[in-house]
């Protein structure tokens with residue numbers, strides 16, 4: 220059984236334990252999450268220079284769209300203001316700022332109607348983040364920038380939390396991905412032939428749920444949940460951001476959901492920044508804790 224908790228006040232240690240069992244936590248009205256959504260909105264508005272960003276795809280060529288979205292995503296992910304807002308976001312959610320690290324957030328821009336589903340707007344097929352080299356202890360926060368509907372959010376295939384899926388993560392190495400493929404996203408406008416770890420079997424959608432919030436509403440879940448970008452049939456471009464955190468004591472202790480099917484090598488841990496002071500995580504320290512993960 221999986222439970223969705225709404226605005227539940229709970230100690231972060233207890234919440235992570237619950238997340239690692241597959242439960243979801245939904246939060247509305249958080250100042251930090253809203254501030255990050257507002258920051259995204261202002262960058263989006265600049266990038267689309269006065270056009271309605273949710274409908275701008277209908278007014279420009281795919282090349283023009285990519286030219287605007289590439290730098291927009293990069294500024295959101297790497298800007299200093301974003302990092303400061305992530306600190307506020309995490310602290311407000313009650314994580315321990317000394318023990319918690321975050322990966323710099325990503326802005327997702329998913330146009331409607333098959334306009335562009337590769338590269339900067341890659342539509343993720345069903346995956347667990349672990350297939351991409353993330354640690355088992357990862358917690359994911361998914362936040363719409365503009366209100367979303369079931370037709371333009373993420374699909375969560377809840378039946379598969381504990382159930383293995385045949386997949387291509389054995390061939391995925393995080394270091395190789397960074398060296399060869401990450402920065403090639405803007406070149407991919409028709410077909411995304413980067414070696415994404417893909418499911419190798421049909422996904423049964425009976426347990427699929429879609430959670431559609433308003434701007435700044437937070438969906439918090441274990442990244443061990445099988446999830447995908449739902450095909451965007453909403454008629455408007457979806458803008459959302461996502462943030463990921465780990466508590467370093469979880470990594471040290473090897474806590475987290477069971478790895479049911481990921482064979483990815485390498486780790487994203489070296490990308491994480493400490494919430495209290497933005498110090499990078501020294502990933503070498505954890506090589507023994509991660510061996511075999």
Ligand SMILES: [Fe+2]
Pocket residue numbers: 343346347348446
């Ligand atoms: Fe993901």
